[in-house]
Amino acid sequence: MYLKKILFVCFFSALSSFATNPTWTTPSKVHVSAFAVNDYSYYSLNASLHRTILHKNFFIDSLFAELDEHYPGKSKYVPYDYEDSSATFLNYKSAFTYNTEFVFFSGHGDQQKIFLYDHPITISKGCVGDSCYMYDWGKVYGGDTRWVIFDACEVLNVNKDNMLHLPLSATSIDVAKVDTLRTAFHGVHAMLGYYSLSWESSIPSGDGVFGSENLYSFFATNFIEDNETIWDSFNMANADLYNIFDEYHWETYNEHKKGLKPAIAFLRGYDENGYYHDTSIERFNYTFNQPIQITGTLEMFVMYDEYGTPEFYP
Amino acid sequence: MKMMNVFILSIVVLGSVIANAKPVLVVRDSARSFLQNSNPIDSLAESFIATIDEPSDNSLTELKNLLSGSYTVYASRNKSFRIRKENTVFDLSNLETNKANMAHQMLEQLVPQGYVNQFKLVSVDIQRSFALSQGVQIEGYTFNFKRVFNNRIVRNNKNYLVVRTDKNGVMKNAEIALQDLAVSSERIAIGVDYNEKMATLDSLINVDYEFIDVFGENRQLKKVRLDKIEVGSVAHSYCEVEVGSERKLFPCLSYASKLVLPNKESIGGIIDVPYSRKSWSEYSQNGTVRIIPHRR
Numbered sequence: 248m249y250l251k252k253i254l255f256v257c258f259f260s261a262l263s264s265f266a267t268n269p270t271w272t273t274p275s276k277v278h279v280s281a282f283a284v285n286d287y288s289y290y291s292l293n294a295s296l297h298r299t300i301l302h303k304n305f306f307i308d309s310l311f312a313e314l315d316e317h318y319p320g321k322s323k324y325v326p327y328d329y330e331d332s333s334a335t336f337l338n339y340k341s342a343f344t345y346n347t348e349f350v351f352f353s354g355h356g357d358q359q360k361i362f363l364y365d366h367p368i369t370i371s372k373g374c375v376g377d378s379c380y381m382y383d384w385g386k387v388y389g390g391d392t393r394w395v396i397f398d399a400c401e402v403l404n405v406n407k408d409n410m411l412h413l414p415l416s417a418t419s420i421d422v423a424k425v426d427t428l429r430t431a432f433h434g435v436h437a438m439l440g441y442y443s444l445s446w447e448s449s450i451p452s453g454d455g456v457f458g459s460e461n462l463y464s465f466f467a468t469n470f471i472e473d474n475e476t477i478w479d480s481f482n483m484a485n486a487d488l489y490n491i492f493d494e495y496h497w498e499t500y501n502e503h504k505k506g507l508k509p510a511i512a513f514l515r516g517y518d519e520n521g522y523y524h525d526t527s528i529e530r531f532n533y534t535f536n537q538p539i540q541i542t543g544t545l546e547m548f549v550m551y552d553e554y555g556t557p558e559f560y561p
Numbered sequence: 562m563k564m565m566n567v568f569i570l571s572i573v574v575l576g577s578v579i580a581n582a583k584p585v586l587v588v589r590d591s592a593r594s595f596l597q598n599s600n601p602i603d604s605l606a607e608s609f610i611a612t613i614d615e616p617s618d619n620s621l622t623e624l625k626n627l628l629s630g631s632y633t634v635y636a637s638r639n640k641s642f643r644i645r646k647e648n649t650v651f652d653l654s655n656l657e658t659n660k661a662n663m664a665h666q667m668l669e670q671l672v673p674q675g676y677v678n679q680f681k682l683v684s685v686d687i688q689r690s691f692a693l694s695q696g697v698q699i700e701g702y703t704f705n706f707k708r709v710f711n712n713r714i715v716r717n718n719k720n721y722l723v724v725r726t727d728k729n730g731v732m733k734n735a736e737i738a739l740q741d742l743a744v745s746s747e748r749i750a751i752g753v754d755y756n757e758k759m760a761t762l763d764s765l766i767n768v769d770y771e772f773i774d775v776f777g778e779n780r781q782l783k784k785v786r787l788d789k790i791e792v793g794s795v796a797h798s799y800c801e802v803e804v805g806s807e808r809k810l811f812p813c814l815s816y817a818s819k820l821v822l823p824n825k826e827s828i829g830g831i832i833d834v835p836y837s838r839k840s841w842s843e844y845s846q847n848g849t850v851r852i853i854p855h856r857r
Contacts, residue, residue, distance in 0.1 A: 405691070412826070415689050415697045425693060473636045473643070479725070479733060482688075486703075490718050515692070548692040550700055555684035556829030557817045559714070559794040560661035561591075 269522060273532045274393065276322035277314055278347035279307055282339055284354035286331040289365050298447040298458055299353035300330050302398050306351050306463035313471035336366035345390025356399025359427045370402055371431030389434025389538050394477060397440035403428070403510040404442045405549055428512055429547045434538025436526040439481045442508035442551040450492060462488045470531050478511045478527040482552050485509040510551035516544035584787040586766055595795045597755050602712065602797045606752035611710060611799055611810035614741040621739045627673050640719055641738035649732040667704065667724060671735060680706040680722045681714055701727045710742050710799060716815055716833055717801040742810065751812050753837040761838050762816060766790060773820060789821040800833040803851045804844055811841065
């Protein structure tokens, strides 16, 4: 059944790729598939979260508010908006996200893995053959999907086990993990997330609180109103949010990982038709209007930002 | 102890519970040399407090107008704005060998002459990428400058310049935030010797820096004990201080430090400290004087 769906997705993607001439432009519509899990009681672990649903809702609401203001009339729609017990493995896996420009997940994560309500899913290589248990199949992203956001720890980290916190280097990279992440690209332009732990928190603000969900308000403003690139939009939003929390207190990092590292997995190179892509620098008004398959010299890159150590220079 | 009146938010005070838990303080030679009267400010007995005119944005507007002739100004917020211009390239050849010189050249190219000495580089963020065929490469930089006012670095998050470039120095954008600052007639004592400066830093560490908040696996904060604090460099600064309900900028010393955890991982941060244990006593007698901390 899943194989049929995947074949259908590929067929649909192929059809849509012939529907319009390839060019860089504003997406004709902005549809979002969104998933968030706070409740991790199913795993019998004391690991429940508190703000992932807020993160999801802020993402959708901020994005759509920016579109209303700067691109009135742009089609907006949320075909999948799943929270907690509805954000199951099956619902995530079977969602036809190929028809949405954004896929968003907020919850727990690990290297090339996100934890849905009832089961983790790999991002994204699965086994091949009839004997594969369905949980072993990952999910691929393509069709209309330009961008996927994994608001979760370490999904884009491709370091070897026990070396997660080390800087990128030939010795720290696990080639098999790079390959797993690469197989998630079936037309999607870029994936945003973290090389490090991600976080959720809130601080007092006036009579209420200011929460980490504001990250996505900053992102939407950067991406839609200010027309920054997709990577700069996410990276700057993280830095801005961090600085605001710095106003209240120093927030640093787990002892195993040094530094907050927002990250992006993206494609760079020439596709088989001779078009050059660097999907980290696509802007909302300048994004390729086709799925981008890894063909020609196109290659997946993983990039992160590591905040520097302060120093006073003489 | 007077320093007990100086709180730093978020740094947990548990020092009295566990004996011998205070982190070891290590001061590098360059920082030690700086503290031993290497700067004209050190010859002064007193220094003026600065004030912040919160509602006013004259400084920001003035610089924005000056830059609008050369750059596209956008993303204007309440207290900041961004600029960009295609084909603006900075020379990064000195990045590894002489950051101060490289930063000065960048400022000369970017801002009007009168503003060149109003910013000082404090940190550089690096974007790195990996691809199977390319290996690891640097993709870009973020240069974080802090504002300099009255020869002191302003230690809050509302006076800065951030310049973002690709790996070749091609500017993506720059972001600027400025507050309207003024020197007041109020002064505090700063003329103390090296030992008193160290004793002041030491007393603060003793009270406030045994534990820090770090991110845990469950995306929440958790407490981790600090093993060691290594001071690498020092600057004369203006610390953002809350005096009652008012925010002011007090002359202070800022210690760029590595906060070393027991597993030897370290976290970079700046520790803001009064010159002496008594220098703010006049203000703390009349109520709480609280430093607003900023890690970077």
